[in-house]
Structures are given as C-alpha cells and as structure tokens.
Amino acid sequence: MSKISIVNSCLVFVVLLTQAYTCPEKNGRFPVGSSCDRYLECIDGVGEEKLCPDGLRFNEKASLFTYPCQYPIDVNCGGRSQLQPANPSEDCPHQFGYFRMGNTPNECNQFLNCVDGRGYLFECPEGLAFSSETYHCDWPDVVPDCDAASYLGFKCPQDPKVEGLGFAEYRFYQKPSDCQRYFLCVNGNPRLYNCGEGNYFDSNLNTCTNETTTCT
Known part of the structure; x- marks a missing residue:
C-alpha cells in the first residue's frame, strides 16, 4: 500500500470518529443510530457515547436532571430496535x-x-x-x-338475568367452604374479594357482614 493510500485511510478514519461524536447541541443527550440503549451525552459540546445497563432503554425525552436509562414500558424507542446482547445472571434473564x-x-x-x-x-x-x-x-x-x-380456581356460572335475555354482567358467589371470601364475576370472569377478619359474606345481600349466621 502506498503512503498516499495509508494517509487517506487514516484521514477517513479520523473523519468517521469525529462524525460519530458530533453533538447536535452543546448540551443534551441524543440517540445513537438505531440503538435503543445507547446514547450520546454532550456537555459543553464534548460528546461521550454511553450504554444503558442491560434491560434498560434510553429515554430521549428524559430531562437533563433525570437518569435517562429507564424500564422498557416507560420508553418509546420508535424505530430504534437494536439492543445489546442480554447479560443474564443466575437469578435474572437481564440485569434490570x-x-x-x-x-x-x-x-x-x-x-x-x-x-x-x-x-x-x-x-x-x-x-x-x-x-x-x-x-x-x-x-x-x-x-x-x-x-x-x-x-383463582373458580369458573363463573353462566347464570341468566332475571329479566331480559343474555347473561348478567355482575354476579356474586361465595367462595366454596370459605365464608370470608367471595367472587365477583365481571362479564363472565372471576375476581376474588376478601371481607376481612371478623366479617363474612352474605350471599342474600351480596355484601360483607359480621353476622356468621348468614354464611354456610
């Protein structure tokens, strides 16, 4: 390789490094390419590329006073889908x-x-x-x-409404062999409730009471 080629190659390399760390603004944090967990931090025009911990994402909307690496549900990466390889531990699939x-x-x-x-x-x-x-x-x-x-170990019965056609949207059922707990069926799906210590579910009134005689 000639000296001219070597010099030209070095010049191109230097230019590429310079472009990679050019700050869009004097101060701020900015995405890096298509990466969702890398970012460029610029302070007084000097840029430094940083990588979020494994499992976190760079939030470009975070203020300068907030740590920019946050949980995936709090970050919209848009088209930036590239991520670092997972770094699992004995306990966890990701570090965070x-x-x-x-x-x-x-x-x-x-x-x-x-x-x-x-x-x-x-x-x-x-x-x-x-x-x-x-x-x-x-x-x-x-x-x-x-x-x-x-x-929950409970399937809501398809009880018909007292009036009209179809099925009731909300129904109450005592948990079998448990006077303190009951299920509220919402559109056919069970939700478990607890009346609390000293209280019992009254299936006649569909409410909690302190009267044990109402519970069977």
Whole structure:
C-alpha cells in the first residue's frame, strides 16, 4: 500500500470518529443510530457515547436532571430496535427489569425484580396477578397472559338475568367452604374479594357482614 493510500485511510478514519461524536447541541443527550440503549451525552459540546445497563432503554425525552436509562414500558424507542446482547445472571434473564415467574396461565401472582443481576421475589396481593405490560398487580382477567378462572380456581356460572335475555354482567358467589371470601364475576370472569377478619359474606345481600349466621 502506498503512503498516499495509508494517509487517506487514516484521514477517513479520523473523519468517521469525529462524525460519530458530533453533538447536535452543546448540551443534551441524543440517540445513537438505531440503538435503543445507547446514547450520546454532550456537555459543553464534548460528546461521550454511553450504554444503558442491560434491560434498560434510553429515554430521549428524559430531562437533563433525570437518569435517562429507564424500564422498557416507560420508553418509546420508535424505530430504534437494536439492543445489546442480554447479560443474564443466575437469578435474572437481564440485569434490570421486572419478570413474571412461572410459565403457565395459572401462575400469575409472583414476579421478580432484578437489580444489578440480583433477583428479588415478590408476590401480588391475594386475588391479583402480575402484568408484564404495566409492571403492576391487577385483576387477573385484564392481564393478557393469565387465565383468571384457572388461577383463582373458580369458573363463573353462566347464570341468566332475571329479566331480559343474555347473561348478567355482575354476579356474586361465595367462595366454596370459605365464608370470608367471595367472587365477583365481571362479564363472565372471576375476581376474588376478601371481607376481612371478623366479617363474612352474605350471599342474600351480596355484601360483607359480621353476622356468621348468614354464611354456610
């Protein structure tokens, strides 16, 4: 290779590096190419490329006073779909994130919060299911990958309405062999409720009471 070719190659390389770190504005944080977890941080016109921890995404709308690497549900990457390879630990599929435990539709109440590769196991309150779409515990019938009837162990009977055709939208049923709990069937899907200590479900009034004689 001639000296001229070597010089030209070096010049092109230097230009490419310079372009890669050119700051669109003097101060700010900006996406890098098609990556959803890399970003360019510019301070006084000097740019530094950074990579979010595994499992987090770069939120270009985050203010300068907010950490820009956030959970996927809080970030809209648009067409930037490229991500770093997963870096799983013994506990977690990614270093950061919330992950539902269990692989079947009736395993809905436990989830794992992963922080720096360490997993912390949590359980939703009784009757609720973990939603991977919102990272919240919600009614099982609104969690897409949870089968409410299988999870709660109760299938709503198709009781006809007293008047008219069709089926009742809301129905109450005492939990079998449990006077304290009851199911509210919403559009054919069960939701579990608890009357609380010292109270019992009255199937005649469809409400909780402290009278044990109403419970069978």
